[in-house]
Structures are given as C-alpha cells and as structure tokens.
Amino acid sequence: MWCRWIVATSSPSTSRGGAVLSGATVGSTLRSVAYLGDKIFEAFRVDVGVTHTMTTEPGGLPCSPRNSGASGLLERASVRRVGSTEGEDGVSGLVGFSRRRGRCRWGSSLASTMDGTPSICSVDNTDGWCTIRTMNLSTPLASVVGDARGRLLEAVVRSDRPHSIRGWSRRAGVNHAHARSLLAEFEDMGLVSSEQVGASTVVVAVPNNALRRRLQGLFSVAQDIVEAARQGAQSAPAGVTVTLFGSLARESVRMGSDVDLCVVAPTDPATEEWIRSYVEMLQAVSCLPVNVLRFTPTDWDEASANGEHIVDAIRLDAVVLTGGVGERG
Structure with a gap:
C-alpha cells in the first residue's frame, strides 16, 4: 500500500x-x-x-x-x-x-x-x-486569560458595537454582577467607555485604544502560524x-x-x-x-x-x- x-x-x-x-x-x-x-x-x-x-x-x-x-x-x-x-x-x-x-x-x-x-x-x-x-485558537483571549474575565475581554476586543451591561453579560456568558465589575475594570484600563442611557448603562469599546489594538493581534494568530510554517520550511x-x-x-x-x-x-x-x-x-x-x-x-x-x-x-x-x-x- x-x-x-x-x-x-x-x-x-x-x-x-x-x-x-x-x-x-x-x-x-x-x-x-x-x-x-x-x-x-x-x-x-x-x-x-x-x-x-x-x-x-x-x-x-x-x-x-x-x-x-x-x-x-x-x-x-x-x-x-x-x-x-x-x-x-x-x-x-x-x-x-x-x-x-x-x-x-x-x-x-x-x-x-x-x-x-x-x-x-x-x-x-x-x-x-x-x-x-x-489551546483553542478560535477564542485566543478566552483561552489564555481564562474564566469569565477572558470571555468578557474577548467579547470587548472583538466587538465595536455598544451594549448594555446585560447585553455584554449574555454575549460573553458571564454573570451580570460579575460583568458589571469587570467592565468597570476595563473602563479604568481605557478599553471601554460607558454612558447612562435611560435606566441602562451602555458600554462600548474604545476603538483606538492601543491595548485593545494589540490584543486584536491575537485574532490573526492563524496567519502567524502559517507564516512561521513557511519560514521554517x-x-x-x-x-x-x-x-x-x-x-x-x-x-x-x-x-x-x-x-x-x-x-x-x-x-x-x-x-x-x-x-x-x-x-x-x-x-x-x-x-x-x-x-x-x-x-x-x-x-x-x-x-x-x-x-x-x-x-x-x-x-x-x-x-x-x-x-x-x-x-x-
């Protein structure tokens, strides 16, 4: 054979x-x-x-x-x-x-x-x-950081659209209270900004934040692996x-x-x-x-x-x- x-x-x-x-x-x-x-x-x-x-x-x-x-x-x-x-x-x-x-x-x-x-x-x-x-390369941030923080961080880095705290919570599969606390931390880092709209707090990623742009580079890891394979070959x-x-x-x-x-x-x-x-x-x-x-x-x-x-x-x-x-x- x-x-x-x-x-x-x-x-x-x-x-x-x-x-x-x-x-x-x-x-x-x-x-x-x-x-x-x-x-x-x-x-x-x-x-x-x-x-x-x-x-x-x-x-x-x-x-x-x-x-x-x-x-x-x-x-x-x-x-x-x-x-x-x-x-x-x-x-x-x-x-x-x-x-x-x-x-x-x-x-x-x-x-x-x-x-x-x-x-x-x-x-x-x-x-x-x-x-x-x-290592799950489809969700690199969630894989590296882990747990609720990683899942919410991945959602924030991937999305440019504004969401309520409950929306972010659902998007990342994170408890509402925990999502609120984490988003406050992310805001202190400059990753997101928030504003009060009626009874809801709306949170949106800061598009030009340098840290967020660096983190987005993890989403191109597949291309990086292909390039490493090409160079090594x-x-x-x-x-x-x-x-x-x-x-x-x-x-x-x-x-x-x-x-x-x-x-x-x-x-x-x-x-x-x-x-x-x-x-x-x-x-x-x-x-x-x-x-x-x-x-x-x-x-x-x-x-x-x-x-x-x-x-x-x-x-x-x-x-x-x-x-x-x-x-x-």
Missing part, C-alpha cells in the same frame, strides 16, 4: 480507539491523521490515570521529539492531564507507535480532549507519561516539498483544529531529522497537534496517478510552503 495512517476522532461518540487504515478517505469525523515512513502505527485508547499494556506487534516505541533516537520497547504508558477545561471529565486520544530496525522513527503523537479541544500529546520515554496541552533539504492543508490553510481555525502537513521527500537520515525538528518547531509555535502525511516522491506520483482521494483533499486548499506538491503527478 502506498500510504498508511492513524485516525483520531473528535467527539466522545467516535472516540472508541484507533484503527490502522490504508487508502481511507478524509471525512468529517476524522480528528487528525499521521504517517510514519513505511511502517504501520499501532493505535490505542488512553484514559486519564489508567495504565495500558500495548501490543508490540509489529513492535512499538512511543515516537516524540524527546525520544526520537531511543531504542527498545516501552511496554506500558499512562496519561496525565495538564491544565483544565470546564466540564471536562477525561482525556482520550491515540498515540502512534512504530519500530524500524530497532530504533524509533519520529512521527506525531496525537491526543484530543473529550470535547475535541486541540491538544499535543508528547510521550516522554523516561517515565512513560503523556503530557497534554490545549525554507530550510528544507533539497528534494523536499512541504504543503499545508486543512483548516489552518483555510484560516478557519476553531475548536478541534490542528496543523495538517503533507511532506513529500526521499527517505534518508538527514531528511528525517529535518522533518522531526520542523514539526517540533511548529508544535511549539502553534500549541496545536501537527499531523504529517508522509510520502516518498514515488509514492506521491503513484497516489496522484491513481486518483487517491487524499491527494484531492490536500490540493483542494493547499498552501505550498516549499517545493510544489501540486505540480507532481
């Missing part, structure tokens, strides 16, 4: 463990995909605080930036959650494993929270723990093409979004090390899972010639970072 990848789903109803697929089409239920050389990933369900024994056929070693040169088999692994999500009662996901000539070849380690929030699953071979970090070895596709390529990031890459490159140690380093950089820049569909040039040409669905999906909204994946085949 020309390509094999693992699939992680984005909702509790479909998070029933993993399946190794060949030639599958990308559908709305797919959380993310990953590809590792010419070896099949083994995938399994993981839950908070539960230790699992993993099958070692065809062989398994957790692959992550921190243990890419390790060898041997890790027979047990657990998951612990870092940070919290309101209403979250567990974390589940899929982790890819593969062994090639007794050594680990790097591939994305993936996980998703039960509500589909993007996460990074990085397996540390030292103690067997999988650390999950989440310029150091790719000769013969490597890197293409971004999916929601980030469309700049339509929301809860559950991740970074989808197609890499067409020959298989040699220097290229594999560059891919590992590049993906590690993108994970750090974006705080999103980075999923790699990996092809050799021959595999890509064969997939293109055969009219594989995944090729059409990549080309549909492709952002070519280096090389020209759309030009092959």
